[in-house]
Amino acid sequence: MMCSHYNVFARSVSLSICSLFLSAQAFAMGSKLPANPPDSSSNDPVADITAIAQASSCAAYSWKDRGRAPAAYIAGMSVTFAKALCRLKSGESPAALTAHKNTQNTSTDAIAWYEDRMDSLGLSIDSSGPDTLRSLYTLGVGLGMRESSGKYCEGYDVGAGPETATEAEVGTFQTSYNAISASPELKKLYNSYLANPGKCYLNVFSKNVSCTARGIVGSGVGADFQRFVKSCPAFGAEFAMLTLRVIRKHYGPINRREAEVNSSCNKMLDQVQEYVDSRASSVCSKL
Numbered sequence: 001m002m003c004s005h006y007n008v009f010a011r012s013v014s015l016s017i018c019s020l021f022l023s024a025q026a027f028a029m030g031s032k033l034p035a036n037p038p039d040s041s042s043n044d045p046v047a048d049i050t051a052i053a054q055a056s057s058c059a060a061y062s063w064k065d066r067g068r069a070p071a072a073y074i075a076g077m078s079v080t081f082a083k084a085l086c087r088l089k090s091g092e093s094p095a096a097l098t099a100h101k102n103t104q105n106t107s108t109d110a111i112a113w114y115e116d117r118m119d120s121l122g123l124s125i126d127s128s129g130p131d132t133l134r135s136l137y138t139l140g141v142g143l144g145m146r147e148s149s150g151k152y153c154e155g156y157d158v159g160a161g162p163e164t165a166t167e168a169e170v171g172t173f174q175t176s177y178n179a180i181s182a183s184p185e186l187k188k189l190y191n192s193y194l195a196n197p198g199k200c201y202l203n204v205f206s207k208n209v210s211c212t213a214r215g216i217v218g219s220g221v222g223a224d225f226q227r228f229v230k231s232c233p234a235f236g237a238e239f240a241m242l243t244l245r246v247i248r249k250h251y252g253p254i255n256r257r258e259a260e261v262n263s264s265c266n267k268m269l270d271q272v273q274e275y276v277d278s279r280a281s282s283v284c285s286k287l
Contacts, residue, residue, distance in 0.1 A: 165218025
């Protein structure tokens with residue numbers, strides 16, 4: 001459709017119509033239109049955050065020995081980070097511990113263990129708050145890729161040998177129930193999700209992702225935990241990030257320093273942080 005095809009009689013009306021059409025056509029071809037003023041609220045923060053994740057360099061990065069991450073994983077981690085930011089803003093104690101500044105305790109704290117890599121990339125870990133939380137989630141994105149290639153539905157580690165229900169590692173981060181004793185904040189976080197399972201974001205983490213079917217190991221509280229982690233990936237992510245601060249030896253790729261810290265993922269999460277900060281009241285009420 002070309003503007004010159006309109007007749008003379010309609011020319012005065014067609015000018016505005018053509019302008020709208022050409023703008024739409026340019027957008028469809030990938031050209032950027034002038035940005036609109038930022039909204040004071042968002043009708044769908046999950047969709048907005050997913051768009052930030054999908055457009056990021058982090059989404060296109062090829063992880064060592066793992067390749068490109070599932071788009072659902074990058075989106076899910078971005079949404080979970082936003083949710084953790086909202087928890088921090090509301091003063092929830094599990095989030096406060098997750099976002100605590102570097103403890104300098106390399107035996108228990110993953111960001112202390114990774115301090116040299118964090119510093120080399122200019123990632124903030126020396127002040128408690130959202131920036132340290134973002135640095136931790138940057139490390140967490142790399143850990144999830146190392147543990148499961150970013151797949152929320154991975155079952156127990158068949159190479160680990162015989163395991164009890166409390167030892168069986170499942171989910172994106174291959175976490176087991178026996179980690180929960182490391183801090184009362186882990187139990188508090190678990191209970192908060194059990195009381196509100198509608199915020200698990202399974203639909204985000206699971207899009208176009210499949211895993212080898214594996215059963216649940218054992219019975220009781222450990223088996224219940226395994227089922228919940230696999231059905232509630234946002235919980236699995238938040239639980240793992242908190243575990244990284246209190247019992248980093250739970251994760252082999254952390255102990256061996258195999259989890260990558262990628263600056264493009266930190267940049268992506270920084271954009272998510274800016275998005276949440278600019279619309280905190282409306283976004284946080286919906287996450």
